[in-house]
Amino acid sequence: MGRVLPGQTIGILGGGQLGRFMGIEARLMGFKTVVLDPTAGCPASQVCDKHIQAALDDEKAALELARLSDVVTLEWELIPMQTLAAVEAVKPLFPSSKVIRNIQDRLAQKDFLYKSGFPQTPYAAVSNMEELRAAVKKLGLPCILKRRTHGYDGKGQFRIKTEDDIPKAVQALEAPCVLEATVAFEREISVLLAIGTDGQSRAFPIAENVHKDGILFSTLAPARVPMPRSDEALVLAERVGQALGHVGVMAVEMFQKKDGSLLINEIAPRVHNSGHYTLGGCATSQFEQHLRAVGGLPLGPTVIESPVVMINLLGDLWKNGEPRWEKLTGQPGVKLFLYGKAKAAPGRKMGHFLFIGDPPDGPLAHAQRLYERLL
Ligand SMILES: Nc1ncnc2c1ncn2[C@@H]1O[C@H](COP(=O)(O)OP(=O)(O)OP(=O)(O)O)[C@@H](O)[C@H]1O
Ligand SMILES: [Mg+2]
Known part of the structure; x- marks a missing residue:
């Protein structure tokens, strides 16, 4: 594929906050964008040149998007395979449907990691009560039952602590699942990297993540993972990306x-919430890097000048109306990002803020205190 140059159009499947930030960066870089999403006024529609308002499984609408685009990408790995195939038949799509096929189904993803020899927690496919009982016996307690498809932000998961939880878990998820042994981890990290159409790759500084109730709460970059372990994480992620044949962030x-x-927890073949720190914290944001990668352009530098913390702002903060942003925005080192979502709901990602700096109390503790000003 040739290069996609300023003035040309990038198509985006999915119009949430990730698509929105792609649209904003595309505009800064001089690209046009068209987004496919079912929701009127969705976050990306507010910043893209054109919004095709249709379901993500509407193949005719996807073809229209492809027709208008020079290259197509996605903000979400759960775009239906038929939509991806329809787009791919007419325009370059990055990541390709072949990459997504290995990701969409949690079991396929785990099998892919297993066959490629990557380290992960023991798992078993489960589709009924008997299989679950046998799998719990094999993997031990505690363990986590996860739906094979359509889980995100910890949704579609059930933690099994005792044998009594088994019927409850089956009832709660009602779908083909994967059972995972619970990992007693010291910390969670994510490695964000971009791979270009020429196979060249570049990683961002490693991010350290804290989840609450299965939803990302905070990210600190760079992560407190010293060498040589940090190099090991970078190499692991790079090998996963190359084994998948991924293009993009x-x-x-x-x-x-x-x-x-x-151990690898999961792969997100797209820009990611734990990479939000790069927009404001790094020389090139993950969104700009993604557009460069899928457009066949050289990748940008990923250096970080100072520690940065990202904290997600969930809809729960809106329970008494709009949060009092002035308590946050006047503080040194703070950048606030809101996604333009019409309605707040508990657990819904409405925005995030960055704290950039290296104060004596430590960036994470400092950002936590800033966050508490909103409560
Ligand atoms: N096997 C496990 N052992 C320990 N903790 C786990 C395990 N699986 C998941 N978790 C915890 O739950 C979080 C969410 O799990 P996972 O990444 O599978 O969910 P998800 O719904 O796909 O989330 P997202 O797509 O938002 O990252 C993890 O980041 C981790 O904190
Ligand atoms: Mg996850």
């Missing part, structure tokens, strides 16, 4: 165990 979520060793 991707994130590899990992658990670091108490002995320091690393």
Whole structure:
């Protein structure tokens, strides 16, 4: 594929906050954008040149998007395979449907990691109560049952602590699942990297993540993972990306165990929430890097000048109306990002803020205190 140059059009499947930031960076770089999303006024529609308002499984609408675009990309790995195939038949699509096929189904993803020899927690496919009982026996308690498809932000998961939880878990998820042994991790990290159409790759500084109730709460970059373990994480992520044949930005979520060793949790073949720190914290944001990668342009530098913390702002903060942003925005080192979502709901990602700096109390503790000003 040739290069996609300023003035040309990038098509985006999915119009949430990730598509929105792609649209904003595309505009800064001089690209045009068209987005496919079912929701009127969705976050990306507010910044893209054109919004095709249709379901993500509407193949005719996807073809229209492809017709208008010079290259097509996605903000979400759960775009239906038929949509991806329809687009791919007419225009370059990055990442390709072949990459997504290995990701969409959690079991396929785990099998891919297993066959490629990557470290991960033991798992088993489960589709009924008997299989679950047998799998729990094999993997041990506690363990986590996850739906094979359509889980995100910890949704579609059930933690099994005792044998009594088994029927509850089956009832709660009602779908083909994967059972995973729970990892007693020391920290969670994610490695974000970009791979270009020429196979060249470049990683961002490793991010360290804290989840609450299965939803990302905060990211600190660079992660407190010293050498040589940090290099090991970078090499692991790079090998995953190359084994997948990925093009674009991707994130590899990992658990670091108490002995320091690393296990892969999951792969996100797209820009990622734990990479939001790069927009404002790094020389090139993950969104700009993604557009460069899928457009066949040289990748940008990923250096970080100072520690940065990202904290997600969930809809719960809106329970008494709009949060009092002035308590946050006047503070040194703070950048606030809101996604333009019409309605707040508990657990819904509405925005995030960055704290950039290296204060004496430590960036994470400092950002936490800033966050508490909103409560
Ligand atoms: N096997 C495990 N052992 C310990 N903790 C786990 C395990 N699986 C998941 N978790 C915890 O739950 C979080 C969410 O899990 P996972 O990444 O599988 O979910 P998800 O719904 O796909 O989330 P997202 O797509 O938002 O990253 C993890 O980041 C981790 O904190
Ligand atoms: Mg995850």
